[in-house]
Structure formats: structure tokens, C-alpha cells
Amino acid sequence: MSTYALEAVFRPRSVAVVGASPRERSVGRTVVRNLRQAGFAGPVGVVNPKYPRIEDIATVARLADLPFQPELVVVSTPAATVPDVIAEAIAVGARAAVVVTAGLGHGPGSLLERLRDIARPHGLRVVGPNCLGVMAPHVGLNASFAARAPLPGDLALVSQSGAIAAGLVEWGAARSIGFSAVVSLGDALDVDFGDLLDWFAQDPKTRAILLYIESIRHARKFMSAARAAARAKPVVVVKSGRHAQGAKAAATHTGALAGSDAVYDAAFRRAGLLRVLALDELFAAAETxxxxxxxxxxxxxxxxxxxxxxxxxxxxxxxxxxxxxxxxxxxxxxxxxxxxxxxxxxxxxxxxxxxxxxxxxxxxxxxxxxxxxxxxxxxxxxxxxxxxxxxxxxxxxxxxxxxxxxxxxxxxxxxxxxxxxxxxxxxxxxxxxxxxxxxxxxxxxxxxxxxxxxxxxxLMETPPSLPEDFVVDTAAAQAVVAGALAQGRRWLDPLEVTALLDAYGIPITPVTLAADPDAAVAAAAPLLAEGTPVALKILSPDIVHKSDVDGVRLNLASEASVREAAAGILARARELRPQARIEGVTVHPMIVKAKARELIAGLADDATFGPVVVFGRGGTAVEVIDDKALALPPLDLRLAHELIARTRVSRILKAYRDVPAADERAVALVLVKLAQLAADIPQVRELDINPLLADKDGVIAVDARVAIAPHEGPARKGPWHSRFVIRPYPKEWEREVELAHGRRMSVRPVRPEDEDLFRAFFDKVSDEDLRLRFFSAVRHFSHEFIARLTQLDYARSIALVALEPGSGRMLGAVRLLADANYERGEYGILVRSDLKGHGIGWQLMRIMIEYAGSIGLKAVEGQVLRENATMLAMCRQLGFRVALDRDDPTVMNVTLEVAAGAAGERVRFPGLVAD
Incomplete structure (x- = not known):
């Protein structure tokens, strides 16, 4: 559910209050008084079997005794009675409830769980419990126990805290600032931030959305809704708990750097939200x-x-x-x-x-x-x-x-x-x-x-294209991780780390394992003969930070020094960590780059937002220096460069004095590859490249560690990486399709960097075909216009382009935008004017319908100009129902009921005939 039935919360035709009493300061009586004083135009009923009248309203004993059917029920009864009241509300046909009662508990067997089990199967929307209530001044609704009613205005306020919501209403009243709505979420059993962002993004009375957040539970839903809302209007957020010590238990440097609030900050930034640090700043931003x-x-x-x-x-x-x-x-x-x-x-x-x-x-x-x-x-x-x-x-x-x-x-x-x-x-x-x-x-x-x-x-910038040689060996990388997990290990050994990074084209210094000092000398000998000094490091699955046990020796230039260093490292590790499993040492060639910058790059794991890409200043004191920036994957090159630019170390990547500029594109490419690795191999939980040396010639990883854990499987149907909150590029929808007369075309999802592809395509489409597609004459395609076609939230929409093999020229495109409730999707399609009749549009429609079935949409619909006979004929062949639009006689509405299917399966189309 998302915006489903929320009109019953913000524009109800009738309201019933259950639990009011004559006591002056009772919550229920306050709600009734607020409803009356706000001027709610619909009927208001009060349910209380003990008292005949409350606030001059005659009461009834049960909801079923009301002379009308309440759309919204406000519940303020004792906690133990709330589930039964909700069951009664469902029985009388209520569509939504605001539960202000607190104390329903949490977890299995709680009243909260019972409430959920009763409401959810019937589609009853629940705000709360343990909330202040809901206020919508434009319709005279004040279903809350706030001390003051908000003024009508164009700001929507969504607060996790009832006290904060009440305080902000007071603040706004003192400054003549009005609201389109005020919502206190409380325990957010059902209605949450994602639902309300979707609702207010489409609400014509709302100019800007203000959020007070303590925590996010449904991060994927929140991110998708927030990204959509931020494209439509300003969304300003203030979050409490900025200095929580969320990284204390992290094992790697990247994990320690990725504190909880820093991840929230990265999420807000990626979603396009404007974050402020205090409540007064929230209104200063809203004022502007x-x-x-x-x-x-x-x-x-x-x-x-x-x-x-x-x-x-x-x-x-x-x-x-x-x-x-x-x-x-x-x-x-x-x-x-x-x-x-x-x-x-x-x-x-x-x-x-x-x-x-x-x-x-x-x-x-x-x-x-x-x-x-x-x-x-x-x-x-x-x-x-x-x-x-x-x-x-x-x-x-x-x-x-x-x-x-x-x-x-x-x-x-x-x-x-x-x-x-x-x-x-x-x-x-x-x-x-x-x-x-x-x-x-x-x-x-x-x-x-x-x-x-x-x-x-x-949100609208077009990223540069990835290089043509951006090829990864996913199978080899997955095999490395699977082998380690099969042995019950939590960390990859250095050889496995090297193989993993090699599979993604990330340069790393070669490594050799040595069980004892003699083996270390034998491994170092070829390097020493070439005049290359070596480094030795302790090898133990139980020692993550090698420097903690003095487990690193550098610049060893002779066999004697290698032997002595190996013996010392092993003895010291056994002394300081007697319980640790000591497997030997690793031997590495010394990488001497006098003008290289020491960086850190890696992946951390956040309990709310999943994988996070971390970048910053490297070295052994990274936590002390604390020069880092975070981003949520997936990344493209634009986002990677933006991530780099948010650190202080980015300044010394530029040229200064006699130091040439480092290859910043190579650094950005490493970050993109790490994000891709996180998408491909969800078993990788933390990855730490420190230091990553960068100079004018490129980058090389000197040391890296990788923590792994079994993957529990997808959290939802479909091939979406279950731990990403932003859906990555859906590569599984790439296709090779055969057309008539033996011709072929490739079909793939649209990428953000496809702007030039679309521009060249539109040059091949006639003005008449553009008019039929966009319902008006289109003469200029601005960057913003094309960005909206190419910058997709794959969680909500898909756009597929058909490409000519070899040349890569665009032949056509189809798109499908799912509604906020994931029930219906609206499509649009356009084919090059000189290629009509080749079956391109037909094949694109088939794949689009298949996609709709894979994500569980019930129907695909669209609007077609009545004069567009070709499109209407194809819709009929595909099984669409065609009907005249009641509001516009020049438009036909087309609708196809979709049979759900898993990703990759072929969906059966009613009435489908062969090409």
C-alpha cells in the first residue's frame, strides 16, 4: 500500500471518535472539540456507551449505531480495546483510522501486532498508534488533541514525534505560517513517510513538504517516494540523533567511517532532499x-x-x-x-x-x-x-x-x-x-x-558514459566468495581479495602467502633480485587491523631482513593474540610512488540502508582524520565524482607545486566498480581498500580486506538486489529480439547517460508522430525534458530502448510508470518514423507487458489519440480494452489486465497473434 485510501485520512466525508468522555482534559473530548472548532463540514459521531452527550453531541454505544457510515475513525480508547474497535470500524465500512492511544507494545503477541493483523487484510489505513493525530486545515479537519489548530497554508508537515508536531504548529501560528496538513506518525504501524511523501507530492494544496525524522524503517520505500517527491516540490528534512555512535562495532576502517547519521545524510542527498540541522532552520528553509x-x-x-x-x-x-x-x-x-x-x-x-x-x-x-x-x-x-x-x-x-x-x-x-x-x-x-x-x-x-x-x-545531470572496457567477471568473483563461505569463513584471505578485485578490474599489488620465515624468504627472492624491496604482513583470520599487533614491516631489501621480520611478526602476533589463528605472513612488492595520494575506498553495511560506498583520506589514522564522504549505490561516474568532491582530500588530487594532478577519473571508476560489486555479490558486507594510491598514472590498491556473510535471499519478488534501497540498473531485462525478415535488434533499459542517444532519435521522428506521442507539437527538446526520460527510478518505472546492432542507433522506446500503489502502470511508446511496420513497437510492447507482470501490476493503461489508428490497432491485437475517454472525445483509454509472472517468464497475452 501507499496512497491507497489516504483520501479518507485527509479528505474524509465523515468522522467518528471512539473513546471520548466528558472529562475536561480527556484526549477523546479534545479531539471532538478540535473537530467542531475547525469547522469540519461532514457529520461527526461520538461513540461512548457510558455518557449520553459529549461536547453537545449525542453519543452512541457502538459504531454500528451511528446514523451514517464513518470514513475516518479516531480511536482514543484504552490500549487493550483498540484491536476490537478497529475490527468494529472495518465492519461498518470505515476506510481509515487514526489511533492516538499509546501503550500497544511491540513484537510478537503484542496488541500492536494484533491490530496489524486485523487491519491489513481489509485494507484499512491506520495512522499511529501513539500519535498526536491528523490536521488538514483546508477541509476543516483537526482530528488531533493538539492545543492549537494550524492555519491554512501550503506546507505539509510529517513528524515522527507528536510533541514536535504540536510545537511546530504553535511556532507557525505565532509567525502566520500555515499548513496544508500536519501528520503525527507515532509508531507508524501502517501509514509511514513513504506513503505520505507520495500523497503530498501529488497534493495541489502542498507547496513544500517538511519532515521531522528520528529513524526510517522501510528504507527502500522511503527512498523511492522521496526521490519522486523531490522532483515535484521542495522536501526539507530535519533528523534527530545526529551524534549517535553507530560505528563502534565496525571491523573495517570503511565500516567505522560510515556512522549512522552519515548514511542518513547520504540517503537524503541521493533522494534530493534538503537537510537542515534544527527546527528553526526547518522553517527558515520553508519560508524561503x-x-x-x-x-x-x-x-x-x-x-x-x-x-x-x-x-x-x-x-x-x-x-x-x-x-x-x-x-x-x-x-x-x-x-x-x-x-x-x-x-x-x-x-x-x-x-x-x-x-x-x-x-x-x-x-x-x-x-x-x-x-x-x-x-x-x-x-x-x-x-x-x-x-x-x-x-x-x-x-x-x-x-x-x-x-x-x-x-x-x-x-x-x-x-x-x-x-x-x-x-x-x-x-x-x-x-x-x-x-x-x-x-x-x-x-x-x-x-x-x-x-x-x-x-x-x-537529479537532472547526465553522467558521462562508462568506458567501453568496463567489463567485470562476475562469475569469477562470485566463485571466490562462495568458496570462502563454504568453509565457514567470515573474511577473504589476501589471495582471494586479490582475485576478487582483479575480477572487477581494480589494480592491486600482487601477494604471496608464506607459512614461515623460510617460505617468506623464498617468496621475496625474485623481487629482491630485481631490486624491489618487499613488505610483510601478518596473516590471520582473527586479526583484522594488522598494525594493532605490529604486524607490518616495510622496505625490506635483503633476505636476512625478510627472515628476521617474518620471525618477529609471527612471534609478536602469538604473544599479543594467543588465541588467534596464525597462518603465516603475506609478501608484497613495495609500491613506491613518491607523489601519490593515500586514499581509502570501500563498502560498509548499514542496518537501515544496506550497502554504502565510502571514500576519503587513507592511511592508518583514517578515523582520526575523519575526511570521508558516503554514497548509496548504485553509482555512475557523475555520482562518483560528486562523492569525491565532498571530501577535503579531493583538493590535493588536483595539481599543486611540482605534483601533477592525480587521475581522478580512475579513482571515480574504482568507486563505480565497488558499487557494481555490491550489487553483484550481496554476500560482501564490508570491503576496505586502504591505502588506495592515486597519481597521474592511475590507481593501485596496496592493502584490502573483505568481510563476507551468507545472503539471506531477496526481500521481495523479482531480481532486485534485496539489500539495495535504490534499485540498480535492471540488467536482467536486456534482450536480443528477432524482427521480420531476419533482422534483429537489442533491447535494454534506459540509462542516465542516454541523453545524446535520445536527441539523435528525436531527429528521426516526424513532427506528426511526436504530436501523436506527446499530444502536442514538440519543437525543442530541452535537457530537462530528456533528463526526465532517461533519469529513472527503476523501482517505479522502466523505459526500454531498441537499438540497432552494430551502430547502436536508437530505433524506438517504450516506458511504463507504476502508480504509488503498484497496482497499475501507464505506458508510452515511440518508434522512429522511417522504421514503422518492422515490428519494433510490437516487440517493445510485449517486453513492457512482461515486465508489468513480473512486478505484480494488475493492469497496464494508456491514453491514445483517437486519430492514432495504428496504435489503437496494435493495442487491440495485444488484448487491450479500448474505450472513449469520458472527459475528452479526442482521446481513447486503453487498458490491459496483466497476468502476474516472475521475472524472466513469458506472460501470456489475451488475444495475442503472431508477428
């Missing part, structure tokens, strides 16, 4: 994003009548990593013409303390029309020489008169009016200017706008 759509760039111009506050704003901007716009000569000349000679002639544009409305108008108009900035922060300090209200009126008038189109109209303006009073602030608010109490708050609000733009751009 609620007024302003976006910023075209990151350069801020500051206009002020007070030089000191302007300098403070600059300081805060630099602290937060912002960019102060530089005024070009043309802008300075234009300002010279309208401002007194004493103006600052730089940014901040200080128009002096006696600045009147006319001076504000002239300066703001100039900055808005200038191309050297992307946003303007206007500030006013009250003085006896001018009127703050008149200055606000001037700013508002400029904004209201600017033309609707063009760069000036898109440029955001923010305000700080110190001591300006309610009249000035109200005038600015009416003109759509977000105002802030201080210059620091305003700059912080502006950075949210820039970060949101960057997040949205990142």
Missing part, C-alpha cells in the same frame, strides 16, 4: 522555498542602507560557502548615475543611511537587470533620516511592476527589515518577499535556495 521558486545561480548581491550589517551578511555568506556577486563595470556605472557619490561602489551596495524610497527603487532596478548576480538581498536599518515603511513600499512596487518573463522576473529577492514594524513586513510579504529577523537568517535562507537548486540540478 515557500515564497521563491528557485535561484538561477549562486551569486548574491546585497543592497543595504547600513554598511555594518552589509559586512556581517558577507561574513555569514562566506561562512556558509556562498558566493558574493562581483559588480561588473557596467553595473557600477549605472549605479553611479542614480546613487550619491558616497555609495560603496562595490558589493554590498551601501546606498547610505539617508537612503529614501527613490534610492531603493533605482538601486534595486539596476541590480535586478544586471547579469552579474543571481539573487538580491535587500536590507533596511531604521534611521531618523528615512522611512522603513516607504523603503518596503518601494521594494514591493519594483517587484510588482517587473515583467513576468526574462531574467529579472526569475531573480529572487529576500529581505531584512530591522525594526521595520508590521506594516513594512506585511507589504513585503504581499509582494512575495521572504523576510528574516537578521542578516544571518536571511543569508542562511538564501543558501537553502541555492542548495535546493543544486539538488534539483544533480
Amino acid at each position: 522555498l515557500g515564497h521563491l521558486r528557485s535561484a538561477p545561480g549562486g551569486r548574491l548581491a546585497i543592497l543595504t542602507n547600513g554598511g555594518g550589517i552589509g559586512v556581517l551578511a558577507v561574513d555569514r555568506l562566506i561562512d556558509l560557502g556562498g558566493t558574493l556577486a562581483a559588480l561588473d563595470q557596467a553595473t557600477v556605472q549605472r549605479l553611479d548615475a542614480v546613487l550619491p557619490p558616497t555609495w560603496s561602489r562595490a558589493n554590498p551596495v551601501d546606498i547610505v543611511g539617508d537612503a529614501d524610497a527613490q534610492r531603493y527603487t533605482a538601486a534595486l532596478e539596476t541590480l535586478l537587470s544586471s547579469r552579474d548576480n543571481d539573487a538580491v538581498l535587500v536590507m533596511n536599518v531604521p534611521t531618523a533620516l528615512s522611512s522603513s515603511v516607504e523603503a518596503a513600499e518601494a521594494v514591493a512596487s519594483v517587484l510588482e511592476k517587473r515583467p513576468r518573463g526574462g531574467a529579472a522576473a526569475a531573480k529572487p529577492v529576500l529581505g531584512v527589515w530591522l525594526g521595520g514594524g508590521e506594516r513594512a513586513l506585511a507589504r513585503l510579504d504581499a509582494a512575495g518577499v521572504p523576510t528574516f529577523a537578521t542578516e544571518a537568517d536571511a543569508v542562511r535562507g538564501y543558501t537553502y535556495l541555492v542548495r535546493h537548486r543544486e539538488v534539483q540540478q544533480a
Whole structure:
């Protein structure tokens, strides 16, 4: 379930409250009072067999005695009675329940489990238990025991904490900030973050979504819903517990670096959410994003009548990593013409303390029309020489008169009016200017706008293509891991680690095993003869960090030093770890790269989000240095480069002094390969390459460790890696298909890097065919338009391209987008105009329908223009039901009931005829 029946939660036609009493401070009575005071238009019933009236409403003994059928039931009875009340609600046809009662327990045999077992089979949606309730001001619904009702507005608030939700409602009321809805999740037995993100992403009353999160239970569902919502509107999140010590038990350096909050941060970033660190920041972000759509760039111009506050704003901007716009000569000349000679002639544009409305108008108009900035922060300090209200009126008038189109109209303006009073602030608010109490708050609000733009751009960026030689030997790697697991081991030995990385094309120094000092000398001899020093390391499945037992010796240049070092390592390990299994030492050639950077790269395992890719500064003190960044797999090269850029060590990957730049693409490719390894071999739980040396010639792993564990099997049907929360590229849907007359084509899922492929394809499609596909004339294909076709969440949608063998030219494409409830999917298809009649569209439709069956969709549907006879004929042949759209006589609705099948099986199509 996802958005199923949520209209009964947020737009119910009738409400019943079970458990109210006459006691003044009882939860149930408060809910009834709040419902009445909010002005809910539908019938409200109260169920209590002990009292005849509550809040002047006649009560009934049972839900079945109500004179109407309640759509939403609010339950505040004692915990032991809740399951029976829910069973009664189901019996009378209720579609949803808000359970505010706490104390239902957790785990097998609990009242919570009983409640779930009763509600789920009947599709009754449950908010809570142990929650504050639900508020939807636009429909007069306040089914909560909050002390204050929220004002109507366009912010949706979803909170795991009832106390936080109530506090934010109070905060918003004091600042005239309204909500489209407020939901307290409580124990989230059924309705959770994923469901509500899907709902509010489509809600026309919601401009932005605010989340207060303590933990995520259904990470895969959350990530899919969050990515979809973030493409539609701003989603701002604050999470508590940032400093939890989640990495104490990690065995590898990468595991220790991947603390729980850092993984949440990586997840929010990948989903496109804007994370803030405190509740006041949540509303500062909402204030900015609620007024302003976006910023075209990151350069801020500051206009002020007070030089000191302007300098403070600059300081805060630099602290937060912002960019102060530089005024070009043309802008300075234009300002010279309208401002007194004493103006600052730089940014901040200080128009002096006696600045009147006319001076504000002239300066703001100039900055808005200038191309050297992307946003303007206007500030006013009250003085006896001018009127703050008149200055606000001037700013508002400029904004209201600017033309609707063009760069000036898109440029955001923010305000700080110190001591300006309610009249000035109200005038600015009416003109759509977000105002802030201080210059620091305003700059912080502006950075949210820039970060949101960057997040949205990142969601749309096209990654570079992987190199043609990106080939991995998955079978060989899986065999290595399977062999170790068969022996009951938790760690791969060094030879197995080398074989695993070799299978993925990750360079690593060769290694030889030696059981004793004599064997170590024999293994080192060929290297020493070539003049290559060697390194020795302890080999024990029970000693993960070798340096803990002084188990590493470097730069050994003679047989005598090798013998002595081997004997010392073995003796020291046995002394410090007498219980450890000591298998000998490993012998490695010394890799001397004077100008190489020491990095760390690897995989960690998170209990909530599964595999995580870790990158940062390497060496033995990685946890102390703590220069790392995390990302959720799968990765492409763009995401890998972005991961690298979020570390401090990325700066020294560039050239400096006499040190050439390191091959950053080679580093990024290692990260992509590690993400692929995590997808291919779920038994790999932690992987640690430390150090990974990088210089101008590429990369090489000097040491690596790999922890493994049996794979429990998929958590859901279909071939989706059960431990990934973001579905990786579905390689299993690649096909080779035979067309008429012996021709063939290859079919594969769309990749994010396919933008150029689509551009070339659209050049081969006639204007008429484009009109039939998109229902309107399409003359320009923007990057954003094509990005929406190629940047897919494979958990929700699939797009398949047909390619010509050899040339790789695109012949056609089909897509299927599943609804939030995974019940129905909407399709679209387009074939090159010069290749119609070759069976391309037919074969694409067959594979698309097969995919729909594999993920359990009940139906595939679409809309086809009535004049598109070819498409309608093919739909009929495939067994689609064709019917006229009731709302548009030019459109036909086509629907196919799908027989479910496992991935890879052929789905039988009713009415299907051979090609």
C-alpha cells in the first residue's frame, strides 16, 4: 500500500471518535472539540456507551449505531480495546483510522501486532498508534488533541514525534505560517513517510513538504517516494540523533567511517532532499522555498542602507560557502548615475543611511537587470533620516511592476527589515518577499535556495558514459566468495581479495602467502633480485587491523631482513593474540610512488540502508582524520565524482607545486566498480581498500580486506538486489529480439547517460508522430525534458530502448510508470518514423507487458489519440480494452489486465497473434 485510501485520512466525508468522555482534559473530548472548532463540514459521531452527550453531541454505544457510515475513525480508547474497535470500524465500512492511544507494545503477541493483523487484510489505513493525530486545515479537519489548530497554508508537515508536531504548529501560528496538513506518525504501524511523501507530492494544496525524522524503517520505500517527491516540490528534512555512535562495532576502517547519521545524510542527498540541522532552520528553509521558486545561480548581491550589517551578511555568506556577486563595470556605472557619490561602489551596495524610497527603487532596478548576480538581498536599518515603511513600499512596487518573463522576473529577492514594524513586513510579504529577523537568517535562507537548486540540478545531470572496457567477471568473483563461505569463513584471505578485485578490474599489488620465515624468504627472492624491496604482513583470520599487533614491516631489501621480520611478526602476533589463528605472513612488492595520494575506498553495511560506498583520506589514522564522504549505490561516474568532491582530500588530487594532478577519473571508476560489486555479490558486507594510491598514472590498491556473510535471499519478488534501497540498473531485462525478415535488434533499459542517444532519435521522428506521442507539437527538446526520460527510478518505472546492432542507433522506446500503489502502470511508446511496420513497437510492447507482470501490476493503461489508428490497432491485437475517454472525445483509454509472472517468464497475452 501507499496512497491507497489516504483520501479518507485527509479528505474524509465523515468522522467518528471512539473513546471520548466528558472529562475536561480527556484526549477523546479534545479531539471532538478540535473537530467542531475547525469547522469540519461532514457529520461527526461520538461513540461512548457510558455518557449520553459529549461536547453537545449525542453519543452512541457502538459504531454500528451511528446514523451514517464513518470514513475516518479516531480511536482514543484504552490500549487493550483498540484491536476490537478497529475490527468494529472495518465492519461498518470505515476506510481509515487514526489511533492516538499509546501503550500497544511491540513484537510478537503484542496488541500492536494484533491490530496489524486485523487491519491489513481489509485494507484499512491506520495512522499511529501513539500519535498526536491528523490536521488538514483546508477541509476543516483537526482530528488531533493538539492545543492549537494550524492555519491554512501550503506546507505539509510529517513528524515522527507528536510533541514536535504540536510545537511546530504553535511556532507557525505565532509567525502566520500555515499548513496544508500536519501528520503525527507515532509508531507508524501502517501509514509511514513513504506513503505520505507520495500523497503530498501529488497534493495541489502542498507547496513544500517538511519532515521531522528520528529513524526510517522501510528504507527502500522511503527512498523511492522521496526521490519522486523531490522532483515535484521542495522536501526539507530535519533528523534527530545526529551524534549517535553507530560505528563502534565496525571491523573495517570503511565500516567505522560510515556512522549512522552519515548514511542518513547520504540517503537524503541521493533522494534530493534538503537537510537542515534544527527546527528553526526547518522553517527558515520553508519560508524561503515557500515564497521563491528557485535561484538561477549562486551569486548574491546585497543592497543595504547600513554598511555594518552589509559586512556581517558577507561574513555569514562566506561562512556558509556562498558566493558574493562581483559588480561588473557596467553595473557600477549605472549605479553611479542614480546613487550619491558616497555609495560603496562595490558589493554590498551601501546606498547610505539617508537612503529614501527613490534610492531603493533605482538601486534595486539596476541590480535586478544586471547579469552579474543571481539573487538580491535587500536590507533596511531604521534611521531618523528615512522611512522603513516607504523603503518596503518601494521594494514591493519594483517587484510588482517587473515583467513576468526574462531574467529579472526569475531573480529572487529576500529581505531584512530591522525594526521595520508590521506594516513594512506585511507589504513585503504581499509582494512575495521572504523576510528574516537578521542578516544571518536571511543569508542562511538564501543558501537553502541555492542548495535546493543544486539538488534539483544533480537529479537532472547526465553522467558521462562508462568506458567501453568496463567489463567485470562476475562469475569469477562470485566463485571466490562462495568458496570462502563454504568453509565457514567470515573474511577473504589476501589471495582471494586479490582475485576478487582483479575480477572487477581494480589494480592491486600482487601477494604471496608464506607459512614461515623460510617460505617468506623464498617468496621475496625474485623481487629482491630485481631490486624491489618487499613488505610483510601478518596473516590471520582473527586479526583484522594488522598494525594493532605490529604486524607490518616495510622496505625490506635483503633476505636476512625478510627472515628476521617474518620471525618477529609471527612471534609478536602469538604473544599479543594467543588465541588467534596464525597462518603465516603475506609478501608484497613495495609500491613506491613518491607523489601519490593515500586514499581509502570501500563498502560498509548499514542496518537501515544496506550497502554504502565510502571514500576519503587513507592511511592508518583514517578515523582520526575523519575526511570521508558516503554514497548509496548504485553509482555512475557523475555520482562518483560528486562523492569525491565532498571530501577535503579531493583538493590535493588536483595539481599543486611540482605534483601533477592525480587521475581522478580512475579513482571515480574504482568507486563505480565497488558499487557494481555490491550489487553483484550481496554476500560482501564490508570491503576496505586502504591505502588506495592515486597519481597521474592511475590507481593501485596496496592493502584490502573483505568481510563476507551468507545472503539471506531477496526481500521481495523479482531480481532486485534485496539489500539495495535504490534499485540498480535492471540488467536482467536486456534482450536480443528477432524482427521480420531476419533482422534483429537489442533491447535494454534506459540509462542516465542516454541523453545524446535520445536527441539523435528525436531527429528521426516526424513532427506528426511526436504530436501523436506527446499530444502536442514538440519543437525543442530541452535537457530537462530528456533528463526526465532517461533519469529513472527503476523501482517505479522502466523505459526500454531498441537499438540497432552494430551502430547502436536508437530505433524506438517504450516506458511504463507504476502508480504509488503498484497496482497499475501507464505506458508510452515511440518508434522512429522511417522504421514503422518492422515490428519494433510490437516487440517493445510485449517486453513492457512482461515486465508489468513480473512486478505484480494488475493492469497496464494508456491514453491514445483517437486519430492514432495504428496504435489503437496494435493495442487491440495485444488484448487491450479500448474505450472513449469520458472527459475528452479526442482521446481513447486503453487498458490491459496483466497476468502476474516472475521475472524472466513469458506472460501470456489475451488475444495475442503472431508477428
